[in-house]
Amino acid sequence: MQQKTVLGIETTCDETAAAIVSADADGVPEIRANEVLSQIAEHAAYGGVVPEIAARAHVEVLDRLIDRALGRAGIGLGDLDGIAVAAGPGLIGGVLVGLVTAKTLALVTRKPLLAVNHLEAHALTARLTDGVAFPYLLLLASGGHTQLIAVRGVGDYVRLGGTIDDAIGEAFDKAAKLLGLGYPGGPEVERMAEAGDPERFGLPRPMLGRREADFSLSGLKTALRIEAERIAPLSERDVADLCAGFQAAVVDVTVDRARVALRAFSAAAGRPTALVAAGGVAANGAIRRALAALAGEAGLGFVAPPLPLCGDNGAMIAWAGLERLRLGLVDDLTAPARPRWPLASEAAAVPAG
Numbered sequence: 001m002q003q004k005t006v007l008g009i010e011t012t013c014d015e016t017a018a019a020i021v022s023a024d025a026d027g028v029p030e031i032r033a034n035e036v037l038s039q040i041a042e043h044a045a046y047g048g049v050v051p052e053i054a055a056r057a058h059v060e061v062l063d064r065l066i067d068r069a070l071g072r073a074g075i076g077l078g079d080l081d082g083i084a085v086a087a088g089p090g091l092i093g094g095v096l097v098g099l100v101t102a103k104t105l106a107l108v109t110r111k112p113l114l115a116v117n118h119l120e121a122h123a124l125t126a127r128l129t130d131g132v133a134f135p136y137l138l139l140l141a142s143g144g145h146t147q148l149i150a151v152r153g154v155g156d157y158v159r160l161g162g163t164i165d166d167a168i169g170e171a172f173d174k175a176a177k178l179l180g181l182g183y184p185g186g187p188e189v190e191r192m193a194e195a196g197d198p199e200r201f202g203l204p205r206p207m208l209g210r211r212e213a214d215f216s217l218s219g220l221k222t223a224l225r226i227e228a229e230r231i232a233p234l235s236e237r238d239v240a241d242l243c244a245g246f247q248a249a250v251v252d253v254t255v256d257r258a259r260v261a262l263r264a265f266s267a268a269a270g271r272p273t274a275l276v277a278a279g280g281v282a283a284n285g286a287i288r289r290a291l292a293a294l295a296g297e298a299g300l301g302f303v304a305p306p307l308p309l310c311g312d313n314g315a316m317i318a319w320a321g322l323e324r325l326r327l328g329l330v331d332d333l334t335a336p337a338r339p340r341w342p343l344a345s346e347a348a349a350v351p352a353g
């Protein structure tokens with residue numbers, strides 16, 4: 001197969017993104033442009049993403065961003081082999097903006113449309129950055145999702161565990177809000193935690209030791225709130241210690257849950273080639289270090305995308321599009337926008353013990 005080049009469009013949440021990724025005859029990728037415009041400033045005042053504001057902001061900048069990506073890659077629309085777009089899951093207004101734009105481009109250029117699952121794009125990013133071979137264990141952790149998944153191939157995912165309440169990123173965001181820190185909360189909590197004492201507050205480790213690889217984080221959030229209210233008003237030191245305690249609890253729970261998923265992995269998919277982290281939470285240094293140590297214990301490599309590719313971006317959408325294009329998995333112009341779109345429908349049986 002000769003070189004293929006795909007445009008990737010991402011508008012499912014609060015980043016508008018457009019990227020150009022090529023893969024050579026051997027499938028070796030090159031990110032030729034990766035334009036991301038964050039709407040953080042527009043949502044910051046509300047402490048979270050406001051769907052209508054997000055959709056409008058995507059409309060305003062997407063065309064320009066696509067032009068800029070093409071310009072940076074030094075190509076025109078006619079040089080593309082496909083138009084990939086995140087068709088969900090996400091906020092419906094934003095998804096529609098990206099999908100209608102991609103369909104229009106596919107129609108006028110007569111190139112194939114690749115309607116990509118946003119979660120699949122996060123899941124496959126480790127193959128773009130590090131060429132990780134199937135199968136691998138994936139911790140997918142973002143603002144909306146927390147799942148441990150056996151990635152067996154493109155479109156072939158087995159869910160080994162997930163959160164029964166808050167996503168990890170969501171828990172970080174809520175902790176930050178509670179402590180008067182900015183949005184998004186993950187980076188703020190991580191920054192404050194650096195100077196804090198993780199042992200001062202004995203915060204709980206929900207689900208630790210359970211034999212299913214599931215997460216539950218709402219109890220931890222409640223414990224954090226109770227401690228914060230007990231010692232209010234909070235000094236900077238208090239906030240740092242609460243952040244450090246919260247992050248340490250999340251790290252312990254995450255490693256324990258990933259360890260359980262590693263045990264369940266072989267029944268679902270054989271021996272993994274690596275432990276992979278993806279999604280915005282994979283930017284967290286403490287979580288990365290702890291997962292790298294766990295992978296080391298299991299004799300596996302650990303792969304987490306470089307920071308700009310952890311959060312939402314267009315390169316991961318273009319890459320997932322390339323992976324699908326290579327397998328002939330193209331879509332037509334009837335592809336729906338899907339606010340909900342689970343990556344893995346099948347729940348794996350958990351072995352006894």
Ligand code: KG4
Pocket residue numbers: 013141142143144145168169170172173184185186187190279280281282283284285310311312
């Ligand atoms: O994948 P992403 O960019 O967007 C989606 O939710 O799809 O993930 C954003 C989430 C937010 O909840 C944010 O607080 C969290 O990832 N996050 C972090 C860090 N950086 C971003 N959580 C913990 N530590 C971080 N350094």
Ligand code: ZN
Pocket residue numbers: 118122142279280311312
């Ligand atoms: Zn995401």
